[in-house]
Amino acid sequence: MPKGNCHGQGWWHGKFRGCGYRLTAGREAILDILSHEEGHLSADDIYIKIHPKYPSVGLTTVYRTLDVLSSLGMVYKLDFGDGRSRYEVAEGPKGAHHHHHLVCTRCNRIIDYTDFIDDEVELLNRTEKGLEKKYKFKITNHLIQFYGVCEECSGKA
Amino acid sequence: MPKGNCHGQGWWHGKFRGCGYRLTAGREAILDILSHEEGHLSADDIYIKIHPKYPSVGLTTVYRTLDVLSSLGMVYKLDFGDGRSRYEVAEGPKGAHHHHHLVCTRCNRIIDYTDFIDDEVELLNRTEKGLEKKYKFKITNHLIQFYGVCEECSGKA
DNA sequence: ATTATAAATGGAAATCATTTCCATTACGTG
DNA sequence: CACGTAATGGAAATGATTTCCATTTATAAT
Numbered sequence: 001m002p003k004g005n006c007h008g009q010g011w012w013h014g015k016f017r018g019c020g021y022r023l024t025a026g027r028e029a030i031l032d033i034l035s036h037e038e039g040h041l042s043a044d045d046i047y048i049k050i051h052p053k054y055p056s057v058g059l060t061t062v063y064r065t066l067d068v069l070s071s072l073g074m075v076y077k078l079d080f081g082d083g084r085s086r087y088e089v090a091e092g093p094k095g096a097h098h099h100h101h102l103v104c105t106r107c108n109r110i111i112d113y114t115d116f117i118d119d120e121v122e123l124l125n126r127t128e129k130g131l132e133k134k135y136k137f138k139i140t141n142h143l144i145q146f147y148g149v150c151e152e153c154s155g156k157a
Numbered sequence: 158m159p160k161g162n163c164h165g166q167g168w169w170h171g172k173f174r175g176c177g178y179r180l181t182a183g184r185e186a187i188l189d190i191l192s193h194e195e196g197h198l199s200a201d202d203i204y205i206k207i208h209p210k211y212p213s214v215g216l217t218t219v220y221r222t223l224d225v226l227s228s229l230g231m232v233y234k235l236d237f238g239d240g241r242s243r244y245e246v247a248e249g250p251k252g253a254h255h256h257h258h259l260v261c262t263r264c265n266r267i268i269d270y271t272d273f274i275d276d277e278v279e280l281l282n283r284t285e286k287g288l289e290k291k292y293k294f295k296i297t298n299h300l301i302q303f304y305g306v307c308e309e310c311s312g313k314a
Numbered sequence: 315a316t317t318a319t320a321a322a323t324g325g326a327a328a329t330c331a332t333t334t335c336c337a338t339t340a341c342g343t344g
Numbered sequence: 345c346a347c348g349t350a351a352t353g354g355a356a357a358t359g360a361t362t363t364c365c366a367t368t369t370a371t372a373a374t
Contacts, residue, residue, distance in 0.1 A: 079236040139305035148296035
């Protein structure tokens, strides 16, 4: 039983079982890495991190699991323009705080920010309601990213 | 001289030349397609559309040109999660109207919307200013997308 | 106009993330 | 404990994008 786990095993377990998925060792390992590691991991990053402890978990399984997690809404699949998908745990019941991303187009560094999030979310909710009505579109999620040049890179001119 | 061209050749020309790029036939053809075609074209879409008229322009050149256009900020490179990049002309001096995207996660249809854009942009500008100061990050661009299920797909249940 | 030079090109081959295939294994119900 | 189905791993396939390199072309200088 991992300590400091901000999600609570019960949640994963319930979500999986409820949708007819089985909670295997590999899947737990992947979720565990995602919720304990900082940053925005690619499938390969996760594979590498898991491998020492679970050498039997293959890259294919990592991809498959990330798909499942993503379709369950437990994980967000992100694109920062570097040619590979990146994943991060979604906010669970007691989960991570809502945040958005600043993407440096020079060095590809990602900064998570939570500033102004309340205003953003408030506006987004309003916008979502309006869009849902107008386009008869059921909105489940949103993405906001700002692109630009980070402090280090702008120093380097 | 294309008619109804909402960008004006002068702009492209100036932007290219000013940055030391040469304005070749292939590059013009690509920009032309992008500014006259509806939708969010992939590199291959563009290649196919150009090919009948410019059979000598290769796919490699399409990719290269899109990179240049993208780095000049004349074209946005977008990811809608279907495994290929999509491109659209950025707003030029007299260019296309600012809009964001609704992405259907079932059928991958994209809806452009301009509703609520003014409020969004107002908030974004405020947020950008705050973020720039706090993170010493020079913001050049932003991305907003909503994900969900479109009318047709929710009918199909 | 002519030429020199560096940029741009196309086509084939290479790369690399992701998916597919399929025979084997393991979960969880009965 | 046995069964049926979901899950697995590893190799091979796929498909978008990039790289290579010999050839062509746009542009600035003559």
